[in-house]
Amino acid sequence: MKSFANIVNVVKRWSSIMMPSFVILVIIVLWELSVYVTGIEKWILPAPSEIFQSLVNSGDLLVAHSWQTLKETLLGLALAIVIGVILATLIDLSEWLQKALYPLLVISQTIPIIAVAPLIIIWFGFGILPKVIVVMLVCFFPIAINLADGYRAVDITMIRLLETMGATKWQIFKMVKLPGAMPFFFSGLRIAGTYSVMGAVIGEWLGASQGLGILLTRSSQSFLTDRVFATIVVIVFMSLAIFTVVEVLARVTMRWHYRQENKD
Numbered sequence: 001m002k003s004f005a006n007i008v009n010v011v012k013r014w015s016s017i018m019m020p021s022f023v024i025l026v027i028i029v030l031w032e033l034s035v036y037v038t039g040i041e042k043w044i045l046p047a048p049s050e051i052f053q054s055l056v057n058s059g060d061l062l063v064a065h066s067w068q069t070l071k072e073t074l075l076g077l078a079l080a081i082v083i084g085v086i087l088a089t090l091i092d093l094s095e096w097l098q099k100a101l102y103p104l105l106v107i108s109q110t111i112p113i114i115a116v117a118p119l120i121i122i123w124f125g126f127g128i129l130p131k132v133i134v135v136m137l138v139c140f141f142p143i144a145i146n147l148a149d150g151y152r153a154v155d156i157t158m159i160r161l162l163e164t165m166g167a168t169k170w171q172i173f174k175m176v177k178l179p180g181a182m183p184f185f186f187s188g189l190r191i192a193g194t195y196s197v198m199g200a201v202i203g204e205w206l207g208a209s210q211g212l213g214i215l216l217t218r219s220s221q222s223f224l225t226d227r228v229f230a231t232i233v234v235i236v237f238m239s240l241a242i243f244t245v246v247e248v249l250a251r252v253t254m255r256w257h258y259r260q261e262n263k264d
Helices: 002-038 048-057 059-093 095-108 113-124 128-152 156-164 169-205 212-221 225-253 255-263
Strands: none
Touching (some): 002 048, 059 095, 059 225, 113 128, 113 169, 169 212, 169 225
């Protein structure tokens, strides 16, 4: 029975990969055929084969710009993690801080980042710093909110038990709250990691000399639509790579959590 259950799990995992891959393949084939049959101009809608050719021909250019965007993304995401964890922990430690900061965090997300980014460029110039700040602003909210919710979702009876046993606040935090909130933290980090590249691209749109955002702008202005799509493909793969790294970190850090999920 156990071996049969393992086979079923393997089949489910492969189907979750193969089904989306099959759908993407069908879309690409239909796209290629539609462009071929209609004879639509390349500068309006290039065929997937032309986009792939642009990826190959512009490889060195894409790599150079990708490296700049990746640096901005990783620095901004790291800063967002630090600020998000600090804010969430402060909110959990003090009810007054929760009342003061939690609504402000929510309100901050009603302001479009595309409206704030020009101010950041004005204040901090056209270097790497404003792009890092934009990425941080995009990413810190899901981390802070999910972690704060995770702290609150911890089993209160376990905390009361440790308090009766004379445990300190630090011991309670280390043994109960932090492990209990880790799944929430990584849920927020997955969202933040997916958005992080987008934040860097938005920052580059508004002022940069290098990066995938400025490459998108220059390519679209030159009607190099195949290169626009090629750049989008690179952005998608970069976002997926960051998501995959976060997922691996989650599985390494929370082995107990995934073992429990498999049992259930």
